[in-house]
Amino acid sequence: SGSPQSALIIHAGHMTSVQEVNPAVRRIRAPTRLQDLAIPITDEILQRLKTEPLCACHHCALSQVLAACMYPKLLEEKSLPLDVRQRAQKLLGACGGGSVGSYSATPTGIPLVHKSIAEFIERRDCGVSSHQDHIILSSGFEKILWMVLHLMSNGEGQTQTGLLTPVPCPQTVPMLLDVSWLTMVPYQLKEDRGWALDLDELRQALETGRRHCEPRAIFISNPGNPTGHVQDRETIEEVINFAATEGLVLLVEEVDQESVFGQDKEFFSYKQVLFEMGQKYSEMVELISFNALSGAKMGECGLRGGYMEVINMDPAVKTYLRNMQATSTPPVLPQLALEVMVNPPSLGDPSYETYTNIVRTQTTLSQNAHRACEFLNELPGMSCQPAMAGTFLYPHLNLPPQMIEKAKTLGVEADVLYCQKLLEEEGVCLGPGCENGQDDQNYHIRLSFLVPPVILEDLLLHLRSFHLRLLEKFP
Amino acid sequence: SGSPQSALIIHAGHMTSVQEVNPAVRRIRAPTRLQDLAIPITDEILQRLKTEPLCACHHCALSQVLAACMYPKLLEEKSLPLDVRQRAQKLLGACGGGSVGSYSATPTGIPLVHKSIAEFIERRDCGVSSHQDHIILSSGFEKILWMVLHLMSNGEGQTQTGLLTPVPCPQTVPMLLDVSWLTMVPYQLKEDRGWALDLDELRQALETGRRHCEPRAIFISNPGNPTGHVQDRETIEEVINFAATEGLVLLVEEVDQESVFGQDKEFFSYKQVLFEMGQKYSEMVELISFNALSGAKMGECGLRGGYMEVINMDPAVKTYLRNMQATSTPPVLPQLALEVMVNPPSLGDPSYETYTNIVRTQTTLSQNAHRACEFLNELPGMSCQPAMAGTFLYPHLNLPPQMIEKAKTLGVEADVLYCQKLLEEEGVCLGPGCENGQDDQNYHIRLSFLVPPVILEDLLLHLRSFHLRLLEKFP
Numbered sequence: 001s002g003s004p005q006s007a008l009i010i011h012a013g014h015m016t017s018v019q020e021v022n023p024a025v026r027r028i029r030a031p032t033r034l035q036d037l038a039i040p041i042t043d044e045i046l047q048r049l050k051t052e053p054l055c056a057c058h059h060c061a062l063s064q065v066l067a068a069c070m071y072p073k074l075l076e077e078k079s080l081p082l083d084v085r086q087r088a089q090k091l092l093g094a095c096g097g098g099s100v101g102s103y104s105a106t107p108t109g110i111p112l113v114h115k116s117i118a119e120f121i122e123r124r125d126c127g128v129s130s131h132q133d134h135i136i137l138s139s140g141f142e143k144i145l146w147m148v149l150h151l152m153s154n155g156e157g158q159t160q161t162g163l164l165t166p167v168p169c170p171q172t173v174p175m176l177l178d179v180s181w182l183t184m185v186p187y188q189l190k191e192d193r194g195w196a197l198d199l200d201e202l203r204q205a206l207e208t209g210r211r212h213c214e215p216r217a218i219f220i221s222n223p224g225n226p227t228g229h230v231q232d233r234e235t236i237e238e239v240i241n242f243a244a245t246e247g248l249v250l251l252v253e254e255v256d257q258e259s260v261f262g263q264d265k266e267f268f269s270y271k272q273v274l275f276e277m278g279q280k281y282s283e284m285v286e287l288i289s290f291n292a293l294s295g296a297k298m299g300e301c302g303l304r305g306g307y308m309e310v311i312n313m314d315p316a317v318k319t320y321l322r323n324m325q326a327t328s329t330p331p332v333l334p335q336l337a338l339e340v341m342v343n344p345p346s347l348g349d350p351s352y353e354t355y356t357n358i359v360r361t362q363t364t365l366s367q368n369a370h371r372a373c374e375f376l377n378e379l380p381g382m383s384c385q386p387a388m389a390g391t392f393l394y395p396h397l398n399l400p401p402q403m404i405e406k407a408k409t410l411g412v413e414a415d416v417l418y419c420q421k422l423l424e425e426e427g428v429c430l431g432p433g434c435e436n437g438q439d440d441q442n443y444h445i446r447l448s449f450l451v452p453p454v455i456l457e458d459l460l461l462h463l464r465s466f467h468l469r470l471l472e473k474f475p
Numbered sequence: 476s477g478s479p480q481s482a483l484i485i486h487a488g489h490m491t492s493v494q495e496v497n498p499a500v501r502r503i504r505a506p507t508r509l510q511d512l513a514i515p516i517t518d519e520i521l522q523r524l525k526t527e528p529l530c531a532c533h534h535c536a537l538s539q540v541l542a543a544c545m546y547p548k549l550l551e552e553k554s555l556p557l558d559v560r561q562r563a564q565k566l567l568g569a570c571g572g573g574s575v576g577s578y579s580a581t582p583t584g585i586p587l588v589h590k591s592i593a594e595f596i597e598r599r600d601c602g603v604s605s606h607q608d609h610i611i612l613s614s615g616f617e618k619i620l621w622m623v624l625h626l627m628s629n630g631e632g633q634t635q636t637g638l639l640t641p642v643p644c645p646q647t648v649p650m651l652l653d654v655s656w657l658t659m660v661p662y663q664l665k666e667d668r669g670w671a672l673d674l675d676e677l678r679q680a681l682e683t684g685r686r687h688c689e690p691r692a693i694f695i696s697n698p699g700n701p702t703g704h705v706q707d708r709e710t711i712e713e714v715i716n717f718a719a720t721e722g723l724v725l726l727v728e729e730v731d732q733e734s735v736f737g738q739d740k741e742f743f744s745y746k747q748v749l750f751e752m753g754q755k756y757s758e759m760v761e762l763i764s765f766n767a768l769s770g771a772k773m774g775e776c777g778l779r780g781g782y783m784e785v786i787n788m789d790p791a792v793k794t795y796l797r798n799m800q801a802t803s804t805p806p807v808l809p810q811l812a813l814e815v816m817v818n819p820p821s822l823g824d825p826s827y828e829t830y831t832n833i834v835r836t837q838t839t840l841s842q843n844a845h846r847a848c849e850f851l852n853e854l855p856g857m858s859c860q861p862a863m864a865g866t867f868l869y870p871h872l873n874l875p876p877q878m879i880e881k882a883k884t885l886g887v888e889a890d891v892l893y894c895q896k897l898l899e900e901e902g903v904c905l906g907p908g909c910e911n912g913q914d915d916q917n918y919h920i921r922l923s924f925l926v927p928p929v930i931l932e933d934l935l936l937h938l939r940s941f942h943l944r945l946l947e948k949f950p
Contacts, residue, residue: 063546071542095777103776139614139779139806146799150625179799301578302570302807304614324621324654331614332777333808 060354062300062340065091069100069336081350091336100336104329108322109137113335117307120342124257125272134311136321137330137338140304141255141292142172147324148251148288148308149180151317152216162215163251164205166197168394168436168444170225170253185209186437191396194385195227199238206246217249218242223256223267226394226436226446228369228387230265236273240285249286255306259296261366262388271311287311293334296365296391296450298341305334368449368456369393375460376447379467391450394433397443400474404441415443421470426462535829537775537815540566544575544811556825566811575811579804583797584612588810592782595817599732600747609786611796612805612813615779616730616767617647622799623726623763623783624655626792627691637688638726639680641672643869643911643919645700645728660684661912666871669860670702674713681721692724693717698731698742701869701911701921703844703862705740711748715760724761730781734771736841737863746786762786768809771840771866771925773816780809836925843924843931844868850935851922854942866925869908872918875949879916890918896945901937 061084068074068088075085075092094112096102104110114132121130138144154161162183165173177184187205189195202218209215220239222231243250252270260267271289275282292306310318345352369387376384376395384395399414407414415432423429433444447463449456536559543549543563550560550567569587571577579585589607596605613619629636637658640648652659662680664670677693684690695714697706718725727745735742746764750757767781785793820827844862851859851870859870874889882889890907898904908919922938924931 067542067546067549070545071538074542100777101775139618143614175798179795300576302575304804304806320654323650329779331779331806331809334806 061345061351062298062337062355064088064351065340066333066336069095069333072099081354083345083349084351087340091339095332095336100332102332104332104335109330110332110335110339113137113339116339116342121269121271121309125269125275128272128275130271130309134309134318135307136310137305137307137335139306139331139334141253141290141294141306142176143304144306144308145173145251145253145290146176146180147321149176149182151320152249153180153182155214158212158214160213162209162213164202164209164215164218164248165437166219166221166224167438168195168226168433169219170221171431171435171437171446173219174435174437183209183213184437185213185215189224189227189229191385194388195224195229195394197231197235197239199235199242202239202242206248215248217251219251219253220270221253222270223254223260223389225253225256225390226392226431227385228262228390228392228394229385230260230262230267230388233268233273236268236270237277240270240274240277240281244281244285249288251288251290253290255290255292255295256297256390257291257295259362259365259391260389261362261369262386265388267389271309274311282312284312286313288313293337293341296389297362298337299450300337303334303337304331305338307338364453365391365449368451368453371453372447372449372456372460375464379464381471382467387449391448393447393449394436394444395447397433397445399443400471402474403470406474413439413443414441415445418443418470419445422463422466425469426466428459428462428466430463536820536826537773537812537830539563539826540815541808541811544570545808547574556829558820558824559826562815566814570807570811575807577807579807579810584805585807585810585814588612588814591814591817592784596744596746596784600744600750603747603750605746605784609784609793610782611785612780612782612810614781614806614809616728616765616769616781617651618779619781619783620648620726620728620765621651621655622796624651624657626795627724628655628657630689633687633689635688637684637690639677639684639690639693639723640912641694641696641699642913643670643701643908644694645696646906646910646921648694649910649912658684658688659912660688660690664699664702664704666860669863670699670704670869672706672710672714674710674717677714677717681723690723692726694726694728695745696728697745698729698735698864700728700731700865701867701906702860703737703865703867703869704860705735705737705742705863708743708748711743711745712752715745715749715752715756719756719760724763726763726765728765730765730767730770731772731865732766732770734837734840734866735864736837736844737861740863742864746784749786757787759787761788763788768812768816771864772837773812774925775812778809778812779806780813782813839928840866840924843926843928846928847922847924847931847935850939854939856946857942862924866923868922868924869911869919870922872908872920874918875946877949878945881949888914888918889916890920893918893945894920897938897941900944901941903934903937903941905938 061081064080064084065088068080068085069092072092074080075089091112092098094110096104111132114135114137117135118130118132122128136144138147149163152161160181160183162185163177164185164187165177166189167186168189174184185205185208187202190198190201197220206215218239223229240250250270254269257267257269269289270287274285274287288311289309290306293300293303310321345355372393373384373386376382376393381398382395384393387393397415397418399418403417404414407417410417413432413434415434419430419432431446433446436444436446438444451459536556539555539559540563543555543560544567547567549555550564567573569585571579586607589610589612592610593605593607597603611619613622624638627636635656635658637660638652639660639662640652641664642661643664649659660680660683662677665673665676672695681690693714698704715725725745729744732742732744744764745762749760749762763786764784765781768775768778785796820830847868848859848861851857851868856873857870859868862868872890872893874893878892879889882892885892888907888909890909894905894907906921908921911919911921913919926934
């Protein structure tokens with residue numbers, strides 16, 4: 001289908017403009033999480049993009065607030081909504097020195113931000129209390145998880161710390177385990193139950209893991225990245241009970257908590273469930289919950305802002321984490337962005353209208369997820385579980401044995417080969433499932449649907465032609 | 476001298492407005508690096524501040540560029556200088572997805588920023604070449620140093636990795652060593668020679684260190700934080716030669732490289748000297764040089780942006796550091812700020828005028844340093860070496876033995892007690908030398924002179940009254 005010279009590269013979080021892509025470069029560049037999606041683009045699509053709203057657009061209120069904090073002369077700029085200017089003024093007042101250029105007002109961050117986050121958590125958890133000093137800010141989810149893993153890291157070989165890790169898991173987790181010298185103890189999620197967590201799998205993984213390392217914690221992604229699964233309350237209770245019995249720490253990535261769109265699906269935080277299970281649990285189980293600006297709701301990946309709430313940790317651990325944080329106070333701007341995230345403009349605020357683009361994005365996401373899932377399930381050799389949240393579909397590939405053989409002779413995983421060929425032949429760039437911790441012959445691809453519908457449609461057509469050609473070639 | 480209700484708190488990097496300070500809080504709050512300086516303020520000073528320029532003001536060009544990148548509608552705002560808008564446009568074009576909201580274009584950061592930094596280094600080092608892929612970006616000096624220390628961390632007790640560390644050292648270094656499980660191997664700087672590095676001290680420290688740990692690297696701060704000393708070329712050659720002979724890695728913090736104001740003083744980078752010493756050295760000595768937005772030139776502490784240049788490192792180490800970086804791509808805005816730092820507006824650019832506030836700041840800094848040093852040297856029991864760079868003076872305190880005794884009975888260091896009492900009695904907040912790694916009875920205080928002259932003058936008067944009263948009390 002030719003070698004298109006220009007392509008639309010969809011960046012996690014934000015829509016790019018059309019970029020010239022050198023086909024020679026495209027051929028060798030492996031898919032990365034930074035370009036989860038790239039497709040060649042025609043003039044016709046370009047035209048349609050101009051009239052159809054993008055689903056991942058700038059969140060005007062946030063951009064305006066941060067710009068005004070960065071350049072306070074904008075506080076007098078009447079073209080900015082009044083509530084934006086008032087909020088910028090308030091946030092600047094909370095910054096050390098009244099400026100984003102100073103270190104945070106305290107080593108651990110801006111107190112107002114801690115307070116707003118704790119209040120947000122209380123509202124979310126139907127009143128379960130949250131304490132400011134249990135909130136630790138950081139520059140993004142990965143940085144803060146790494147800090148925690150670094151702290152848990154211990155031993156070598158048989159005595160090395162192990163982390164129970166779902167398969168599939170967020171694609172940065174295997175790399176983080178690697179650089180923290182931790183052993184990954186995989187537990188399989190149940191694809192045939194929409195990627196639900198299964199307690200027997202978890203139990204069996206722990207048993208197996210204890211034979212070759214020292215598992216100390218369970219990592220959980222809920223809503224699941226890249227599965228889009230939303231855990232139900234009973235599962236969460238089971239997992240908490242299991243962690244309590246086995247003395248394991250719970251590390252829960254809840255970055256997509258505000259982007260659940262599956263019908264009758266509801267997000268429950270591990271924290272809320274833990275506290276509603278009674279004192280026996282709520283005073284004992286060690287829990288760290290992670291949230292970040294890079295979730296599907298905000299999609300602000302480039303700012304690198306996140307926080308964790310730390311429950312029942314040994315005071316020494318909390319002190320260590322706080323000291324770690326204090327050695328390099330968190331950047332100021334992402335903290336301000338977190339404040340906007342947990343305190344969005346309300347109905348009636350002048351900036352509410354632009355901010356609700358985010359709500360419209362949710363609707364588009366939900367429709368995209370539904371449409372793509374149906375489409376993929378109609379392809380031979382492909383099956384896809386519906387996503388209930390987040391931005392990914394994670395379809396299963398039933399690849400021809402000859403192709404798997406070929407990949408072996410080339411020394412790459414078959415899903416990587418699939419993605420490379422797709423990129424080469426159609427200019428479409430998706431992520432291979434092996435990046436999500438899958439190292440058996442259970443092949444998947446990762447497809448972000450955080451794109452305008454017109455792009456999604458085109459992408460699916462490219463994927464279909466490639467996929468059908470592949471099946472013809474390896475019958 | 477009463478208990479003033481309002482105080483001017485000077486934040487590292489930026490000037491604050493007057494803040495209400497509750498005296499009760501002030502009494503118990505220990506000085507921290509986040510508030511290196513706080514003084515009570517009268518209406519008269521407030522008036523004078525309005526007419527005298529602050530020396531630590533916003534760098535308009537930088538603020539404007541970042542605001543326009545954050546909120547691209549400003550690209551059309553005619554009130555912003557043309558070169559600012561052009562630069563913002565160019566930087567946005569270099570961002571993944573043309574937006575600061577996306578992850579960096581590559582896992583290791585924005586290629587344009589790497590390129591600009593490498594070119595800056597080449598210009599600085601009189602043509603010694605610098606390679607883009609030796610530049611690793613990070614969110615601030617401390618984060619990136621911690622990453623390196625974490626990598627070097629090894630062993631326990633006798634086999635624990637040691638770091639040769641100057642005394643005094645930047646105040647975050649002891650804490651970083653602590654959280655990285657490294658042993659500090661102190662080497663004394665020569666106060667009577669303006670805090671010069673002395674090779675015999677270094678050699679002796681290494682010998683002593685080898686008896687109780689495994690020293691693997693030398694940490695150097697040049698220009699010195701908090702001493703303001705600028706190393707001469709001969710010293711740098713000696714240190715490099717010593718590192719080569721002993722097989723030690725050089726970790727060189729050069730954050731204040733662009734703020735040398737001492738007469739006849741010139742900054743030489745370790746990199747330049749290393750390469751001018753010939754291949755025997757330039758192909759062997761392992762060197763990491765650190766630079767950051769938080770230096771005296773930019774003073775942009777809240778953005779948290781920095782980079783390191785990595786020379787002669789084992790490829791595996793470089794890969795590890797790059798992977799570490801890639802697990803959490805660096806925040807986008809600080810990268811853009813680094814680009815402005817290494818490529819400031821030139822003469823003729825519309826924004827040059829505002830940007831040269833930085834140059835004016837240097838003049839004020841130099842005058843402040845000179846004035847404060849003279850003043851302090853006139854006080855009995857105090858002696859101060861002149862600062863040649865940076866933002867600190869670090870005077871020696873000759874404290875009365877009775878006061879040292881009193882501190883002992885209270886269980887605090889005498890310099891901490893000095894600072895606490897100064898804060899309590901005069902509302903002036905300075906940093907105690909023990910935070911800079913000094914744990915012997917060699918007492919110092921750390922005084923930032925990055926303030927408007929009127930404030931400095933007032934501060935010195937407060938300090939003098941307190942100091943003289945103290946000497947009267949403990950004759």
